[in-house]
Amino acid sequence: MKPESVKKYRPYPTLPFPQRTWPDKRIETAPTWCSVDLRDGNQALIQPMSLAKKLEMWELLLDIGFREIEVGFPSASQVEFEFARTLIDDGLIPPGTAIQVLTQAREHLIKRTFESIRGARDVIVHLYNSTSTLQRDVVFNMSRKEIIDLAVRGAELVQQEAKNYPETRFRYQYSPESFTGTELDFAVEICEAVMAVWQADEQNRIIINLPATVELATPNIFADQIEWFCAHMKQRDAAIISVHTHNDRGCAVAATELALMAGAERVEGTLFGNGERTGNVDIVTLALNMFTHGVDPQLDLHDINRLIDVYERVNRIPVHLRHPYAGELVYTAFSGSHQDAINKGMSRYETASAAFWEVPYLPIDPSDVGRTYESIIRINSQSGKGGVAYIMDHDFGIKMPKEMHPEFGRIVQEMTDREGRELHAREINHAFEETYLDLHHPFDLISFQVMKRHSDKKEKRSFAEVEATLEVDGREQSIKGTGNGPLDAFSNALKVLVTGEWSLCSYHEHALNTGSHAKAVAYIQVERSDGKRFWGAGIDTDIIIASVKALLSGLNRAANGQKATVALG
Numbered sequence: 001m002k003p004e005s006v007k008k009y010r011p012y013p014t015l016p017f018p019q020r021t022w023p024d025k026r027i028e029t030a031p032t033w034c035s036v037d038l039r040d041g042n043q044a045l046i047q048p049m050s051l052a053k054k055l056e057m058w059e060l061l062l063d064i065g066f067r068e069i070e071v072g073f074p075s076a077s078q079v080e081f082e083f084a085r086t087l088i089d090d091g092l093i094p095p096g097t098a099i100q101v102l103t104q105a106r107e108h109l110i111k112r113t114f115e116s117i118r119g120a121r122d123v124i125v126h127l128y129n130s131t132s133t134l135q136r137d138v139v140f141n142m143s144r145k146e147i148i149d150l151a152v153r154g155a156e157l158v159q160q161e162a163k164n165y166p167e168t169r170f171r172y173q174y175s176p177e178s179f180t181g182t183e184l185d186f187a188v189e190i191c192e193a194v195m196a197v198w199q200a201d202e203q204n205r206i207i208i209n210l211p212a213t214v215e216l217a218t219p220n221i222f223a224d225q226i227e228w229f230c231a232h233m234k235q236r237d238a239a240i241i242s243v244h245t246h247n248d249r250g251c252a253v254a255a256t257e258l259a260l261m262a263g264a265e266r267v268e269g270t271l272f273g274n275g276e277r278t279g280n281v282d283i284v285t286l287a288l289n290m291f292t293h294g295v296d297p298q299l300d301l302h303d304i305n306r307l308i309d310v311y312e313r314v315n316r317i318p319v320h321l322r323h324p325y326a327g328e329l330v331y332t333a334f335s336g337s338h339q340d341a342i343n344k345g346m347s348r349y350e351t352a353s354a355a356f357w358e359v360p361y362l363p364i365d366p367s368d369v370g371r372t373y374e375s376i377i378r379i380n381s382q383s384g385k386g387g388v389a390y391i392m393d394h395d396f397g398i399k400m401p402k403e404m405h406p407e408f409g410r411i412v413q414e415m416t417d418r419e420g421r422e423l424h425a426r427e428i429n430h431a432f433e434e435t436y437l438d439l440h441h442p443f444d445l446i447s448f449q450v451m452k453r454h455s456d457k458k459e460k461r462s463f464a465e466v467e468a469t470l471e472v473d474g475r476e477q478s479i480k481g482t483g484n485g486p487l488d489a490f491s492n493a494l495k496v497l498v499t500g501e502w503s504l505c506s507y508h509e510h511a512l513n514t515g516s517h518a519k520a521v522a523y524i525q526v527e528r529s530d531g532k533r534f535w536g537a538g539i540d541t542d543i544i545i546a547s548v549k550a551l552l553s554g555l556n557r558a559a560n561g562q563k564a565t566v567a568l569g
């Protein structure tokens with residue numbers, strides 16, 4: 001911005017209201033939701049929705065569970081009019097769902113609006129006019145009284161028209177548009193005047209929709225305005241207080257949450273916050289914020305990918321990669337310390353059958369919105385061993401022992417540095433196979449057999465004799481050995497072939513339940529005479545052979561592709 005231009009702006013007035021109670025309140029139940037995707041969302045699109053697109057969005061909104069849906073501004077255009085007619089004529093409005101239609105307080109628009117809804121069961125007629133100080137002056141050039149007269153006249157016309165449609169159950173909604181730029185006492189006065197025309201009472205509650213048409217102040221001020229308004233109305237019980245926030249300062253979700261704490265009972269908004277300028281409040285975020293505090297939002301968002309798909313196609317606007325709960329990257333961690341904590345948190349959550357979701361860096365279980373765990377951890381140069389271990393475990397069932405993580409983590413880190421890009425899970429698995437499983441030099445196992453095996457529990461003794469054929473440095477050789485188990489026997493037999501000193505430091509195994517045949521994986525760490533340690537791994541349907549392969553893998557790595565006698569000696 002131009003620094004000197006700051007003088008063009010002034011602070012938003014504060015609202016002295018020490019009686020406010022909202023800061024101590026919590027959101028404990030879902031509000032009534034009203035989707036305005038088909039109206040406020042649609043009117044802000046570069047290319048407004050066609051009839052077909054409106055119908056696609058309509059179906060999605062119904063599936064999500066909206067029971068109040070603003071279907072458009074039917075007097076504004078032919079598509080808007082036809083859409084309302086199609087919903088009614090084709091019987092597409094399920095019982096229990098109300099369509100809402102928006103109109104200005106102008107006679108011809110009101111009449112046309114009513115024509116659009118003839119035959120509907122349940123309709124909310126939404127009348128608005130701007131009440132802000134600025135628009136009274138600039139747009140209407142009218143006094144407060146004249147603006148009230150305009151609203152009252154509109155309300156009367158709505159009421160008269162409704163009489164011509166006895167088959168319909170009507171509810172009425174009034175919005176003092178640009179409420180956040182309106183003096184509060186005037187907002188109360190004009191809403192009460194409209195409520196009086198519509199004979200509001202506890203049985204006939206009027207929806208008073210207080211819009212932050214433009215978000216002008218911090219969310220606490222909006223909450224104060226809502227509580228002030230509720231406290232100063234004469235007939236609070238005759239109104240349903242609704243809010244309709246926009247996101248000009250980026251705080252629409254916060255403002256709406258505080259407004260709910262301040263007494264609002266109904267929320268108008270859109271999926272992912274489409275709408276005029278910076279958008280309307282994002283209902284998906286609001287609902288999932290509630291959900292992650294244990295409050296049922298009464299909307300079904302279990303398949304967030306479908307929402308994104310329809311939203312992007314119909315609106316031709318992409319959902320941002322970092323959009324709360326929905327963005328492609330929000331269930332993904334690239335950085336090492338985050339991956340490590342997620343990996344540990346997920347393992348704990350899965351094994352401890354915890355009552356509450358608690359995984360570091362993940363405020364929601366991705367599977368609750370239809371996301372899979374696979375994409376949680378992604379690997380680039382910022383990643384660490386924990387993330388690599390997570391991928392190997394969750395994508396391929398390889399649960400490397402913790403002591404093995406640094407070694408394989410370093411191997412992957414070298415790859416990411418070399419490639420300078422994100423690595424796919426399959427590339428990491430390929431690196432694991434190349435590093436540990438596909439090593440055939442200097443030792444390549446041709447056959448292995450356990451000849452004898454005996455164990456005596458009483459004397460706590462066991463014995464095994466094995467025979468194996470290996471290709472060593474290109475030459476086939478047979479070996480025999482004995483030991484206290486098959487692996488020990490094989491390890492002893494191998495000593496004939498390997499002249500250098502080496503020892504076996506660590507052994508782990510587990511079942512590998514991927515693919516159609518159950519397999520086992522074994523991990524073995526060997527130490528060379530110079531003190532260097534190397535992990536090996538082997539996979540086989542037979543756990544003994546898996547361990548034999550793991551030992552050879554470790555020795556092949558220790559030999560570093562050179563002659564066994566040279567490298568290990």
Ligand SMILES: CC(=O)SCCNC(=O)CCNC(=O)[C@H](O)C(C)(C)COP(=O)(O)OP(=O)(O)OC[C@H]1O[C@@H](n2cnc3c(N)ncnc32)[C@H](O)[C@@H]1OP(=O)(O)O
Nearest residue numbers: 043073075076077103104105106128129130139140177213
């Ligand atoms: C905050 C919101 O999102 S409100 C919803 C806004 N949505 C839309 O505007 C989308 C649909 N709108 C349209 O298609 C058109 O604007 C229409 C059909 C509604 C009206 O079209 P037109 O009459 O041709 O033009 P336009 O909108 O410029 O009319 C402005 C006139 O309406 C008056 N007006 C504006 N809002 C209202 C209102 N709520 N009630 C009564 N009069 C109003 C203005 O003062 C102005 O009067 P003037 O001609 O005496 O100066």
Ligand SMILES: CC(C)C(=O)C(=O)O
Nearest residue numbers: 128175177178211213
């Ligand atoms: C019609 C009103 C509710 C509106 O869309 C707004 O103020 O943003």
